[in-house]
Structure formats: structure tokens, C-alpha cells
Amino acid sequence: MSTSGARHQVINPADGTVVAELALGRAGDIDIAVAAARAAQPRWSGSTPAERSAVLFKLAELLEAHAGEIIAEEVSQTGKPVRLATEFDVPGSIDNIAFFAGAARHLEGKATAEYSADHTSSIRREAVGVVATITPWNYPLQMAVWKVIPALAAGCAVVIKPAELTPLTTLTLARLAKEAGLPDGVLNVVTGSGADAGQRLAGHPDVDVVTFTGSTPVGRKVMAAAAAQGHRTQLELGGKAPFVVFEDADLDAAVHGAVAGALINSGQDCTAATRAIVAANLYDDFVAGVAELMGKIVVGDPHDPDTDLGPLISFAHRDKVAAMVSRAPGQGARVVTGGSAPDRPGAFYLPTLLADVAEDSEVYRDEIFGPVLTVRRHDGDDDALRQANDTDFGLAASAWTRDVYRAQRASREINAGCVWINDHIPIISEMPHGGVGASGFGKDMSDYSFEEYLTIKHVMSDITGAVEKPWHRTIFSLREEQKLSARSR
Numbered sequence: 001m002s003t004s005g006a007r008h009q010v011i012n013p014a015d016g017t018v019v020a021e022l023a024l025g026r027a028g029d030i031d032i033a034v035a036a037a038r039a040a041q042p043r044w045s046g047s048t049p050a051e052r053s054a055v056l057f058k059l060a061e062l063l064e065a066h067a068g069e070i071i072a073e074e075v076s077q078t079g080k081p082v083r084l085a086t087e088f089d090v091p092g093s094i095d096n097i098a099f100f101a102g103a104a105r106h107l108e109g110k111a112t113a114e115y116s117a118d119h120t121s122s123i124r125r126e127a128v129g130v131v132a133t134i135t136p137w138n139y140p141l142q143m144a145v146w147k148v149i150p151a152l153a154a155g156c157a158v159v160i161k162p163a164e165l166t167p168l169t170t171l172t173l174a175r176l177a178k179e180a181g182l183p184d185g186v187l188n189v190v191t192g193s194g195a196d197a198g199q200r201l202a203g204h205p206d207v208d209v210v211t212f213t214g215s216t217p218v219g220r221k222v223m224a225a226a227a228a229q230g231h232r233t234q235l236e237l238g239g240k241a242p243f244v245v246f247e248d249a250d251l252d253a254a255v256h257g258a259v260a261g262a263l264i265n266s267g268q269d270c271t272a273a274t275r276a277i278v279a280a281n282l283y284d285d286f287v288a289g290v291a292e293l294m295g296k297i298v299v300g301d302p303h304d305p306d307t308d309l310g311p312l313i314s315f316a317h318r319d320k321v322a323a324m325v326s327r328a329p330g331q332g333a334r335v336v337t338g339g340s341a342p343d344r345p346g347a348f349y350l351p352t353l354l355a356d357v358a359e360d361s362e363v364y365r366d367e368i369f370g371p372v373l374t375v376r377r378h379d380g381d382d383d384a385l386r387q388a389n390d391t392d393f394g395l396a397a398s399a400w401t402r403d404v405y406r407a408q409r410a411s412r413e414i415n416a417g418c419v420w421i422n423d424h425i426p427i428i429s430e431m432p433h434g435g436v437g438a439s440g441f442g443k444d445m446s447d448y449s450f451e452e453y454l455t456i457k458h459v460m461s462d463i464t465g466a467v468e469k470p471w472h473r474t475i476f477s478l479r480e481e482q483k484l485s486a487r488s489r
Contacts, residue, residue, distance in 0.1 A: 005029065005192065008164055013079040013311040013347040014302050020077075020168060025192035027200040030159070033188035034206050037130045037157035040185030045127040045155035049105045052153055056101035058180035063094045066176065073168040074141055079311040079347070080265055081302045092427075093145040096445065099429035103447055104153035107454070118464050124457040127155030128232070129208035131453060132201045134194070134222060135170065136214045137163035137313055138268040143213050144170045146433075146444040148187060152177075154453035156209075159188045161201050165313060167191045194218065205229050209452065212236070215367070216393075216438045234442030234452045236434055238367045239270040239395035242388035243424060244410060245286060246381065247279035249400035253422060254282075255289035257400070261424035262373040263297065263351055266312055270439070271396035273424050275364060276375040277387045283377050287355050290373065291337040294351040299342055311347040312370060318347040321370030324363055328354050331361040333374070359390065367393070381406065389415050395435035398424035417443075 005024035012019050025033075044052075063070065067090050074085045112122035133147040140162055151158050162170040167189075174189045190197050202210050203225035210226040212219055216238040226233045243261065245254045261273030278286045302310035312318040318341065325339050338352030349370055357364045357374040364374050378384035388397060388410075398420040399410035411419045417435040420426070427433055432443040443449045462469075468478075 005196075008191070010077050010165070010168060011314070012076050013313055013315075015346055019073075022167065022191055024164060025161070025190035025197045027196060029190050029192065030161075030197050030200040030204060033159045033190050034130060034132070034201075034204050036185040037159050037188055038206055040183055041127070041130055041155075041157035044152075044157055044183060044186045047155070049107065052155065053101045053104040055177075055181045056097055056104065056149065056153060059177050059182070060094050060097040060101060062176040062180055063090070063097065063173075066172070067091075067094075070141065070169055070172055073172060075302050075310075077166045077168050078137065078140065078313065079302050081307045081310045082305055083307075084265060089139060089142055092429075093141050096142075096145050096429045097149050099445075100149045100153040103150075103450070106447075107154070107450065114463070116460075118462060118466075118469070120461045120463055122459045122461075124459055125454045126457055128453050128455050129156060130206065131156045131158045131209045131211060132204060132207040132231075133158060133160045133211040134198050134201060134214065135160060135162050135212075137166040138265055138270075140166040141169040141173065144173055146449075147211050147213070148173070150444075150449045151209075151211075151453045152182070152186065154450055156453050157186045157188075159190065159201060159207070161190050161192055161194075161197050164191060164193050198222075199225060202226050203228055207231060209234065211442075211452065213444075216440075219440060232452075234434075234444075235440035236270070236442070236444055237395075237438060237440035238369075238393060239272070239435065239439055240274055240365070240367055240391050240393040241271055241396045241398070241416070241424070242391070242414065243273040243276045243373075244378075244384050244388050244397070244399045244414070245276065245278040245282060246384065246399065246401040246403070246406055246410075247281050248402045248406070249279070249282065250402065250422070251282055251285055251289065254278075254400045255286060255293060257398070257422075257424050258286075258290050258373060259293045259297075259351075261398070263294075263309055263371050264425055266310055266349070267371040268313060268369050269425075270367075271418070271425060271427075273373060273398065274368065275388075275391075276373055277378050277384055278375060279384070280377050280379060283375070287336060287353070287375055290375070291353050294337050294353055297351050299348055299350065300344075309348075309351060309371060312349055313347070315347045317369070318349050321349055321368055321372065324366070324368050324370075325352055325354070325372060328357070328361065328363045331363070332356065332358040333361060333363060338371070359387065365391065381409070385410065385413050389413070392438040393435070394437040395439035396420070396424075398422075 338350040434443040
């Protein structure tokens with residue numbers, strides 16, 4: 001963490017109070033952090049998987065022991081409801097750390113064997129080196145864990161720049177990692193803005209991999225900066241998840257799933273249900289059911305366990321969401337419920353349902369990142385799947401049906417990194433998370449994410465002991481007399 005940059009206040013979006021004050025890191029702080037990571041990485045990668053595993057298991061234990069403190073920090077800096085932090089963010093992060101603590105000892109490679117008659121070949125999976133990662137404000141702890149922990153398990157050193165709006169739990173994670181036994185320099189946190197610290201980190205010449213979670217426009221800037229240095233990248237970007245309700249779906253289940261999937265984290269979730277595409281025979285009842293359930297959502301103090309929906313991350317972001325909704329009627333949409341900010345302090349916005357949206361409308365095509373669900377009809381399975389794929393994004397989707405063949409078709413044909421059947425949002429450590437298209441590439445979580453932090457090395461060893469190998473004759477020939485002369489000497 002920098003001590004030299006401009007002072008910055010972390011603001012609670014629920015009431016505008018100052019949660020913490022810290023210094024923003026600058027490009028020079030990034031240089032110091034990268035140098036520390038580079039110096040520490042060889043020793044960490046040279047430690048045994050068992051040693052790395054032990055540190056991560058201890059870290060999981062420490063997070064569980066400090067769960068109350070971490071929950072309070074997460075709620076205060078993000079405004080997310082305490083139930084979400086308590087039941088989803090923190091336990092999910094602990095589970096993810098424990099998963100990779102175990103997975104660190106199961107980095108298996110291809111069998112050593114003679115794939116050439118004269119050689120033995122083996123595969124080494126080695127830590128890629130220094131990882132630069134930039135994480136977002138919507139799930140500060142979880143996103144830090146998703147990026148940092150598999151890198152550490154693989155033997156990499158990390159420099160992480162959390163969003164300047166929400167750095168507190170990332171700093172706590174680093175402090176607890178040190179307490180768990182992580183050597184100095186292996187994990188480095190630099191607080192700072194994207195334009196300064198983030199840009200320098202993404203394009204730093206002495207890192208090996210750049211990972212990023214955030215919006216698609218910023219992700220493209222990160223990728224461009226990394227590409228200038230020839231760095232590998234892993235990007236988890238925006239989403240516009242289709243929520244496809246087929247004609248045979250359980251209507252009540254779909255209604256409940258849509259409200260939960262659209263309103264999680266106040267809709268500030270790249271996998272949130274944002275585009276409900278509903279069969280004509282269920283459309284009116286679906287709209288009515290969602291509107292009724294949204295009307296029962298408790299909007300209020302995020303520290304209150306009875307609160308369902310907290311504020312958006314900032315007033316600026318709320319104003320962006322409100323502006324998109326205000327333009328929707330002019331593009332044909334019907335505001336069924338919500339569509340305004342409640343009369344209370346904080347960056348709150350009411351759960352909003354927009355029906356009859358046009359396929360070319362802004363709210364249907366662009367990521368809103370707020371508690372807003374759009375709905376339009378489909379005229380059968382072919383049309384439903386066409387609409388689901390009519391987007392640049394491909395992070396997540398869901399299909400709602402009682403028919404196994406329809407479900408299987410949806411899972412095959414919807415172009416997304418994750419397709420839920422009769423549910424929307426659940427994630428587990430054992431399964432990969434990542435998208436296609438404008439939603440990025442590469443995977444978080446699961447064993448698949450290890451590939452982002454490893455290099456694959458082929459080692460080939462001669463087993464003949466012969467000086468003159470047959471393939472040498474392809475390159476040069478030796479006359480017989482040269483051979484005899486050489487032997488006589």
C-alpha cells in the first residue's frame with residue numbers, strides 16, 4: 001500500500017460517511033511492488049506444493065476467524081446487504097482458498113515416457129512468474145481471492161491493484177496472508193486509480209501475466225497495455241445474461257429466479273439476470289409475478305439483516321443507471337415497477353422491471369449494472385435461442401424448462417461460459433467461471449484456472465548415449481574416411 005500518493009477517502013454509499021482514508025499508489029509504487037514480487041518469486045515457486053498448501057490452509061482458517069471483521073469492512077465499503085456478505089461473499093472466499101490449498105498438491109502432468117524411440121519426454125508445469133491483477137469494486141474480497149489464490153498455489157508472486165473505491169478487504173486479505181506465513185514480497189497490494197497505478201501495472205515490462213475483472217471497455221485497455229509488452233492476459237469482463245423462459249417452465253420458479261438473479265448485489269454482478277426472454281403464453285403472468293415480488297423487496301440499511309437491497313456503489317453510478325432507465329420509454333419500453341430512486345439518503349435505486357423492450361434498445365443491449373430486469377417475448381424455441389445469442393457478451397445464461405431435451409439444446413446452443421438450467425447465479429469452487437466474446441477469456445476458479453498461472457515445459461532426454469545420432473545426417477554428412485581418421489586419432 002502506498003504512503004506517498006494523494007489522500008483518498010473510502011465512502012460508504014449507504015450514507016455517504018467516510019469509512020477509511022488512505023494514500024493512492026502511483027506508478028512508482030507499482031515499480032517497487034513489482035520489484036519486490038520479482039525478488040520473492042523464485043523462492044516461493046521453489047517451495048514444495050505441501051508448503052504452499054499449508055500457508056493457504058492457514059489463510060482460510062484466519063479468514064474464518066476474522067469473518068466478522070471482514071464482513072463489516074465489505075458491507076461498509078460496498079453497501080451490499082450484510083446477508084449477502086455473510087452467506088455468499090465471505091464463506092465463498094474461504095471455500096475458494098481451501099479448494100486451492102488442496103489443489104496446490106494435485107498439479108498433475110503428462111506421463112513421462114518414450115514418445116521417440118531414442119528419447120524420454122516429460123512435462124513440467126512451472127509457475128509463470130509474476131502476476132499483475134486488477135480487481136473490481138463489486139465483489140472486492142471474492143475477486144481478489146479468485147485472482148490471487150490460484151496464482152499463489154501455482155507458485156507465482158502477485159501484485160494486485162484493487163478498485164480505489166473498495167480496497168479494505170483486499171488489504172485485510174494481504175495482512176492475514178502474511179500472518180499465515182506467506183513470505184514478504186509474494187503478495188503486494190497497491191491502492192491507486194486505474195488511470196495511474198492500473199495502467200502502469202497492466203503495461204509493466206517486468207510482469208509475466210496480467211489478469212483483470214471489470215467492464216469490457218476497461219478490459220480492452222488493459223489487454224492493449226499488456227499486449228504492448230507481449231504479456232499473457234486473462235480477462236473476466238461484462239455480461240448481459242439471457243434468462244430464457246420456455247413455454248413449459250415452472251412459472252413460480254422462474255419468477256423467483258429472475259428476481260434473485262437480477263437483484264443480487266443490487267444488480268452489480270456481471271452474471272446477473274438482465275434479459276428475460278419469455279414464452280408468449282407465460283409472458284403476462286411472468287411480468288406480473290416479477291413486479292409483485294419486486295414490490296416486496298426491502299430496500300434499506302445494508303447492515304440490517306432484514307435488508308434485501310442495498311445502495312449502488314456511488315451516486316455517480318446510480319445516476320448512470322437512472323439515466324439509462326429514463327431513456328428506455330423513449331425506445332419503446334414500459335416501466336412496470338421501480339424506475340426511480342427512493343426518498344432516502346444514499347446511492348439507492350429501486351428494483352426496476354422494464355417490459356416490452358425492443359431488441360435494439362439501449363437497456364436490452366448494454367450492461368446496466370444495476371437492479372434492472374428487461375423482459376421481451378419469444379415466439380418459440382428457435383426465436384428464444386436466437387435472442388439469447390443476439391449479444392456481444394457471453395458470460396452466463398439460464399434456461400427454464402421441464403423438458404430434458406429442450407434443456408440440453410439450450411445448454412449446447414447458448415453461447416456463454418456458463419449455462420444454468422432452472423436456476424441462475426450459483427457458483428462453486430470446483431467449476432470454472434469465465435466467458436467468451438466481449439465477456440473476455442480464460443477461467444477463474446476450478447483446476448482450469450491453474451492454467452492461467454503455469455507454463456508448460458517439455459523436457460526431452462537422450463537415452464542412447466550415442467555421439468552420432470541418425471537425425472544428424474539430415475543436417476550434415478560425414479565421409480567414411482573422415483570417420484576413420486577421427487577414430488585413428
